[in-house]
Amino acid sequence: MTESETGAEAETAASADTDTETEATGTRRPSVELDESDTVVTVLEDAEAGDVVTDSELEVTEAVPFGHKVALTAHDPGDEVRKYGEVIGVATEPIEPGEWVHTHNCDSARGKAEGRR
């Protein structure tokens, strides 16, 4: 949580000028892992592919907006997704470390018409 936003953005702009690849911008984005058992971290700035989330030195492989989650570990469909040290849902698709975790690949296990856990 130390990087200034302006500094980070300047760095992104600079790398966008020189790189045509989306990989390895190396821009560090602040993020927060709330519990050791968590399988995702929350990014505290908009992140682009190639950025690094600082807490875990993990490279983000796609754009992840402010407040959204990045997978720390690989998930198979059906695997628990954990944040706050608790289960927040299950993976519905294979998820690789560095990928954005949201409604397209993670679903609630609760409050459903088709059956509750």
Place this chain on the structure above:
Amino acid sequence: MDTFDGYRRPDGRIGIRNIVAVVPLSVAVSAVATRIAREGPERAHATPHQLSADAPDATLEQTRRVLEGVATNPNVAGAVLVELGTERVDGEGIADAVAAAGRPVEILSVRECGGTAAAVETGVELVDDLAAETADARRESADVSELVLGVECGGSDATSGLAANPSVGNACDRLVDAGGTATFSETPEFIGAEHILAERCADSEVREKLLAYVDRREATAELMGADLRGAQPSPGNQEGGLTTIEEKSLGAISKGGTTPVQDIVPYGSDLPVGGGLVLMDTPGYDIESVTGKVAGGAQLVIFTTGRGSTTGNPIAPVIKVCGNPQTWDRMASNMDVNASTIVTGDDLEDVGERIYETVLETASGRPTAAEVRGLREFAINELQPNELGYFDGEGDGETVGSEEVSRS
């Protein structure tokens, strides 16, 4: 000992505002009530709502409970109850309760007045009289333990669970440590976090009641052939980074702090003074949820937001705590406390203390952003037909659905 300056009522309760409430008994007279308050003195605030003159008994009982609770909230100096004349809800009974709480009360019937124009004219006279009668109320020092603080969240995003909610929870812990009552609600937003709340329940009776309420809310969604997805988390919540109801709930419950759960009470029911952390069973719709807690006697509400909610309440001041730095930049004029500094490394204790101080200042009369802008949203939860099988209408919540508690 922390204190604030409030208005001592004849029933012993302490108000933090000196409001003349204009309370319609049905939707038929909501517009009349609003008009009376608008043409009356500034201290006159209406509580317009959408509930009909007739309804199933359980629905009517919940409406009565809320109207009575609102009209007897410690912030109310006096009340005018407005009716068309066809309402099944017991207006006389509500008036008796207001009188028993030591507050002056009048009933105004639009039919008896001979129409809305005459009713507005008479209503404004009544409100003026009540305002004059209660104008000499003076603030006196009261212990913070007499505060009942309602806590709400709306327009949640990922920052809610990281910044605004835990820092408000810290302020709740301070209030509870000082002997006061903090209450949060929105039962659908316990789903996925109820095991944490259950572990914190004061005893097994409270625990079973809590789990029954959660099961009931979850089952109601199932009963409707729908599920919570789409509504919980809302599209806005999802855009803000919240993927599932479990994730939203885990962030939401932190706004109540870390003290034991002493009880859970039905929607709009009395909240104890000096009761510690007490939950209320309400829907997730924030305006209805705030109304329930104000009907329960909360003099003050803290409302956390990430994406930017602006709502207030006609009876209780609403303090807006914002946890999203971008929202704070855009909407600071609608916010009271900036908790987004936690995202950039500020200490939770420091922000919690700032919120607690804001509570004391607001209780002593400092207007909130919503009050300054005259934002007074109000809505009463209406029990739906498919909920009636789950709610007995007596509002005890002790027995109904207890068989539902068997969980796997």
